[in-house]
Amino acid sequence: MPCCSRGTQHPRAGQRAPAGWHTEPVGTNHFGERIAGMYDDDSSVMFAPAVVGPTVDFLADLARGGPALELGIGTGRIALPLSARGVAVQGIDLSPDMVARLRSKPGADAIAVSIGDFAATEVEGSFALVYLVFNTIGNLTTQEEQVACFCNAARHLDAGGCFVVEVGVPPIRRLPPGETVRAFTVSPTRLGFDEFDVAEQRGISHHYRVTGDRVETFSVPYRYVWPAELDLMARIAGLRLRERWGGWRREPFTGESAMHVSVWEKPES
Numbered sequence: 027m028p029c030c031s032r033g034t035q036h037p038r039a040g041q042r043a044p045a046g047w048h049t050e051p052v053g054t055n056h057f058g059e060r061i062a063g064m065y066d067d068d069s070s071v072m073f074a075p076a077v078v079g080p081t082v083d084f085l086a087d088l089a090r091g092g093p094a095l096e097l098g099i100g101t102g103r104i105a106l107p108l109s110a111r112g113v114a115v116q117g118i119d120l121s122p123d124m125v126a127r128l129r130s131k132p133g134a135d136a137i138a139v140s141i142g143d144f145a146a147t148e149v150e151g152s153f154a155l156v157y158l159v160f161n162t163i164g165n166l167t168t169q170e171e172q173v174a175c176f177c178n179a180a181r182h183l184d185a186g187g188c189f190v191v192e193v194g195v196p197p198i199r200r201l202p203p204g205e206t207v208r209a210f211t212v213s214p215t216r217l218g219f220d221e222f223d224v225a226e227q228r229g230i231s232h233h234y235r236v237t238g239d240r241v242e243t244f245s246v247p248y249r250y251v252w253p254a255e256l257d258l259m260a261r262i263a264g265l266r267l268r269e270r271w272g273g274w275r276r277e278p279f280t281g282e283s284a285m286h287v288s289v290w291e292k293p294e295s
Contacts, residue, residue, distance in 0.1 A: 056247075061244055066127065072103060073103055078104065080274035081274045082107045083274075089155040092153065092154025093114040093115070094154065094157065095115075095117065095156045097118055097179065099119045101124050106133050116138045116153075117139045117140070119139060125139050152184045153182050156188075158189075161192070161248070164249055166249065167248060169227075169255075173263070176265065176290075180265055185292055186291065187291070193251065195285060195286060196251070196252060206221055211233075218233050222250075264292065266290060267289075267290055269289045270288045272286060273285065
């Protein structure tokens with residue numbers, strides 16, 4: 027679901043890509059048929075009513091009865107229940123396989139989806155709400171792409187409309203000195219490790235899933251980003267910070283928060 031400028035991201039002159047890392051074309055789809063087929067199972071905790079309900083409540087409140095656009099709509103975890111609440115939802119996603127999973131679910135006929143790069147693809151109409159959830163901003167692996175995403179969101183917003191991003195706070199301070207890998211999931215059937223390159227502000231999520239006597243693996247690169255950097259991206263796009271919370275239930279955002287839900291507003295004039 028990456029984006030914006032077209033071409034390959036290369037190391038700066040005189041630099042080599044860090045060992046174990048690779049450059050790749052912008053717009054690379056990491057969510058093909060194999061990953062799409064297991065995505066809902068691997069993310070099952072995120073489909074729990076205790077997670078989805080507060081998310082939908084928050085977004086429906088901001089939409090104020092107007093239409094909403096989801097960037098990186100995926101398999102419809104949030105779009106489908108938000109649509110069921112009466113919000114007219116459209117979406118953009120780079121992965122036809124993820125969208126095919128969405129299309130197989132009840133209620134999908136009410137949601138128009140465009141296949142494309144959500145940092146650059148434009149759809150018809152304007153929206154009271156544009157939103158991007160579950161760390162999907164990190165799928166844009168350069169700062170340029172993330173800025174382009176904010177600009178694209180702003181282009182689609184009505185005056186007074188809101189852009190919402192849910193993303194984790196980079197856990198860099200939890201890394202022991204000299205370490206570059208941190209576990210985020212450890213269970214008898216699943217392992218997950220984030221590998222960090224702090225100089226380039228990039229990471230790779232490595233996933234291992236045990237099914238019977240088989241082990242399936244996949245790795246996804248991402249760019250982690252700080253709240254203050256996102257605020258600057260919003261200013262570049264002509265948006266201003268309206269509120270920031272430590273979760274969808276409007277928990278206070280503090281120095282101990284592991285994630286944030288941030289809302290930027292497009293000024294009325």
